[in-house]
Amino acid sequence: MDHLGFIAAVYGSTFVVIVALVVRTVAQGRALASKVADKDKPWT
Amino acid sequence: MSTQLSLGRVARAVAAKDLRIEMRSRVVINQVFPFAGLVMVMFAFALDNDDVLTRVAGGLVWLATLFSLIIIIQRSFAVDTADGALEAQRVAGLDPAGIFIGKALAVMMQLVTLEVVLFLAAIVLYRVQLQSDGVVLLVTCVISATAGLSFVGTLYGGLTAGARGRETLLPLLMLPVVAPVLIGATRATESAFMSGGAAVSDGWPWVGVLVVFAAVFGLGGILSFGSLIEE
Amino acid sequence: MNVQTFNARVATPTTRLVGAMAIASMAWVVLGGLFVTPKDVDQGDAVRIMYVHVPTAWVAYLAFIVTAVASACWLLSRKHSMGFDRVAGASAEVGVIFMAMTLLSGSLWGRITWGAFWAWDPRLTTTAFLLVTYIGYLAVRGLGGSLEQRARRSAVIALLAVLEIPLVHFSVLLWRSLHQNASVLSGDGDIKMDGSMLTTLLVGVIGFTCTFAWLVMHRQRVLAMQDAMEMTQLDAALRERANESSRLK
Numbered sequence: 001m002d003h004l005g006f007i008a009a010v011y012g013s014t015f016v017v018i019v020a021l022v023v024r025t026v027a028q029g030r031a032l033a034s035k036v037a038d039k040d041k042p043w044t
Numbered sequence: 045m046s047t048q049l050s051l052g053r054v055a056r057a058v059a060a061k062d063l064r065i066e067m068r069s070r071v072v073i074n075q076v077f078p079f080a081g082l083v084m085v086m087f088a089f090a091l092d093n094d095d096v097l098t099r100v101a102g103g104l105v106w107l108a109t110l111f112s113l114i115i116i117i118q119r120s121f122a123v124d125t126a127d128g129a130l131e132a133q134r135v136a137g138l139d140p141a142g143i144f145i146g147k148a149l150a151v152m153m154q155l156v157t158l159e160v161v162l163f164l165a166a167i168v169l170y171r172v173q174l175q176s177d178g179v180v181l182l183v184t185c186v187i188s189a190t191a192g193l194s195f196v197g198t199l200y201g202g203l204t205a206g207a208r209g210r211e212t213l214l215p216l217l218m219l220p221v222v223a224p225v226l227i228g229a230t231r232a233t234e235s236a237f238m239s240g241g242a243a244v245s246d247g248w249p250w251v252g253v254l255v256v257f258a259a260v261f262g263l264g265g266i267l268s269f270g271s272l273i274e275e
Numbered sequence: 276m277n278v279q280t281f282n283a284r285v286a287t288p289t290t291r292l293v294g295a296m297a298i299a300s301m302a303w304v305v306l307g308g309l310f311v312t313p314k315d316v317d318q319g320d321a322v323r324i325m326y327v328h329v330p331t332a333w334v335a336y337l338a339f340i341v342t343a344v345a346s347a348c349w350l351l352s353r354k355h356s357m358g359f360d361r362v363a364g365a366s367a368e369v370g371v372i373f374m375a376m377t378l379l380s381g382s383l384w385g386r387i388t389w390g391a392f393w394a395w396d397p398r399l400t401t402t403a404f405l406l407v408t409y410i411g412y413l414a415v416r417g418l419g420g421s422l423e424q425r426a427r428r429s430a431v432i433a434l435l436a437v438l439e440i441p442l443v444h445f446s447v448l449l450w451r452s453l454h455q456n457a458s459v460l461s462g463d464g465d466i467k468m469d470g471s472m473l474t475t476l477l478v479g480v481i482g483f484t485c486t487f488a489w490l491v492m493h494r495q496r497v498l499a500m501q502d503a504m505e506m507t508q509l510d511a512a513l514r515e516r517a518n519e520s521s522r523l524k
Contacts, residue, residue: 001320003387010324010380011305014331017376018486021369025493029285032500040503043287043496199435203428207418217411217432220404221439224446231450253446260438268431274424 051142058133058146063153065123072154076115080158083108084165094171099240101170102233105162106189106226109155113193113222114215116154117201120147125206130273140270144198148265152194159186178236181247185236188251189229192258196221199265203272221261228253285496293489300482304330307475324384326475330483332377332402338370338487339405342412343437346430357502358495360426363433364416365494367409369487374406397451401444408436422502 001007038044049057066072087104091097097104124130133143163182166172174182200218204210228250234240235247286294308326315322342363349359381399382392393399416429468476 003319003321006383006387007309007320007323010327010383011309013379014327014376015301015305017372021372021490022486025490025497026285028497029493029500032497032504033285036500036503036507040500040507041496042499044284203415203432213411213414213418216407216414220407220411220443221435223404224442227446227450249449253442253449257442260442261435264435264438268435271427271431274427 054142055145059149062150103230117197121205144269148194148198182236185232188254195261297485330479335374341366346433
């Protein structure tokens with residue numbers, strides 16, 4: 001495959017950022033959900 | 045008990061107030077004008093080439109204007125927020141659209157004066173030539189561009205007035221918005237100066253862009269200024 | 276006194292389903308984009324960047340449309356429901372990150388195909404301005420004040436951005452068209468797509484859209500809980516002050 005470095009950089013950076021965003025969002029959500037009463041969480 | 049004043053009277057009163065404050069304090073004349081002149085000289089140091097300077101003179105004048113706009117807007121709202129005057133005007137039942145137009149008018153007057161000085165500086169320092177048929181284009185361009193700049197500046201100045209970190213937030217919000225003015229006014233000015241072989245007639249489409257810009261943000265400001273300064 | 280329950284989970288069946296769809300289609304994009312699809316006749320393997328770049332750009336623009344629509348809904352709705360404001364904020368946050376990724380993958384792709392990381396093309400320039408504008412939008416959201424104030428200010432800024440972006444795009448378009456050097460992007464419509472390429476691109480768009488939806492839903496819940504926490508703390512502080520003053524009497 002030519003330009004392997006560039007292609008790997010694009011796929012790598014994109015998916016690493018997405019995974020990091022997902023992990024951070026879930027972690028934040030879990031941390032807050034254990035402190036906030038269920039009445040303030042309309043989705044539960 | 046407050047009587048409802050007409051939009052025009054509010055605008056005129058607010059503009060007169062801001063200009064009177066400036067006439068007495070002379071902050072813009074004594075500090076912003078020298079600052080803008082200094083920026084023009086600094087550009088000459090940075091570019092260090094007479095031909096290049098003549099070629100890009102229009103852009104440099106408008107860049108210096110943008111930098112000064114940030115300071116003028118901050119000054120314009122510092123005057124009002126320092127002793128809660130903006131709050132008082134709102135509570136007194138003044139039409140926010142009138143306050144918006146008035147403040148924008150005052151900013152416009154100061155900017156036009158500044159631009160005249162900067163263009164004279166460009167003729168002297170950057171050796172640009174202004175032919176008689178370029179004058180009409182230049183004047184139209186200055187008026188329409190300045191109107192757009194003043195509207196956007198007043199709009200975002202009102203939003204950031206009294207906020208934490210407003211000195212840094214205002215340029216971040218305002219500069220991307222006024223980018224079309226920088227592009228349009230620079231191209232029109234270059235046509236008026238006929239720099240880089242541009243013809244005067246090339247500049248008119250850009251004046252159209254500037255007029256549309258001023259109209260859009262003038263209207264946007266009239267509609268939204270009230271909800272931006274409301275506490 | 277009602278019993279307070281603390282359910283630590285943030286997910287719901289909807290978000291789980293959307294998340295599963297996102298994971299499945301992302302797996303397809305990686306496998307299909309890197310191995311199954313053929314090389315492009317002109318671009319060679321560089322075309323594989325497209326399967327990531329185009330969906331990212333789509334999501335970035337979608338995010339700002341969602342922000343604008345949610346802001347308009349907030350302003351127009353009689354109730355001024357904070358849900359609209361949170362969706363607008365969550366969508367802008369996700370959008371800024373995807374827009375930055377778009378510019379990054381685009382500039383790497385550009386380096387291969389036109390030999391330069393950046394070109395003053397209207398599309399690129401508008402994207403860059405959009406990024407800065409929405410970074411400013413997020414800064415306005417962080418200004419503080421009441422929830423209502425935050426919602427009103429940021430909704431107005433989001434709608435002003437909708438005015439600004441076409442003006443920037445049009446003026447850059449006019450600026451470039453008056454200059455001689457034509458857009459370097461003019462050649463990029465030439466990718467001849469066969470079935471597998473088109474399918475992979477489509478799956479990519481679906482997968483990234485699901486990811487966006489999942490992120491916005493979860494982020495919106497985080498924002499809702501942060502707002503609720505603030506309100507509870509405010510209430511507690513007020514109650515404490517009230518107790519203090521009644522003790523003094």
